Amino acid sequence: MHQLTLPYPPSVNTYWRHVGPRVLISKHGRQYRTEVCNQLRTKRIKPIEGDLIVDITINPPDRRRRDVDNVLKALLDSLQFAGAFEDDSQIVRLTIEKHEPLPKDGKATVRIQALPADMELIDARTCLRCGYVFDSEGPHNRICNVCTMINRGLPECMPVVRGLKRHNGKVIR
Template sequence: MKSLSLELPMPPSANRIWRNGAGRNYRSAEYMRFIRAVSVAVVAAGAPTFGDKRLEVHIRLHPATRARQDIDNRVKACLDALTHAGVMDDDSQVDVLVVDRGPVVKGGKSIVRLAVFDPAAEAVEYLMRG
């Protein structure tokens, strides 16, 4: 099974992706830094590209502080940056998405694991669990 694991910076919140000014919307500087960091990590890892294959994705978010945060606000930025880096064609390919919160780490980070989704194997695993 083709898979990929990446350690990335903490994705920006969906509330901080877009900014507006001069009558238009544009990507925030914070989001653009994140997109560049993801692209660098993908190249450094020699990451495979999944093309249009169906995927399962697990995102573990390690916040920088114990402040309250909605972990679901981080998902869109992460998936879009992976798409921008060429890891997958489109984030609509994700059939299984698991997001959880890890322990606090200085500076924050995210661990992202992607794998080709095999519905047949998933069905067997489901049946075996009873």
């Protein structure tokens, strides 16, 4: 499994440039690709083979309205170019979530995992607590058995505070 924290990717609207009859990756897109390559090179990441499950969490750099699908092309192409996987056609499940903005920076957290050979795609889920792929009992089951046992160790009476959401006993925003 690879877990990476990358800079916020350029939008597909700024990733490509038309130069005469040709379509090229823009200067901003090439710079982003170089940043991703450098980060993967320093972590010495090797390509994962086989079917992949990719989970992406993005934190935009500001509060402007943004479509989550506009960042996928630059992000996945850069990961492929950097050697995280051979080809993005290996991806059999792709999830993306948009969270609160991180002023000035923005970031994309990417988790790439191989689908275990003995597991069917329909049964594979990513645990919401630990992030690993596990053999699920159905779409309602989103916590692996190990994390379920850990959760059972939490106190049964968690104080209820109006207006706050909790996940595994922790306040989420």
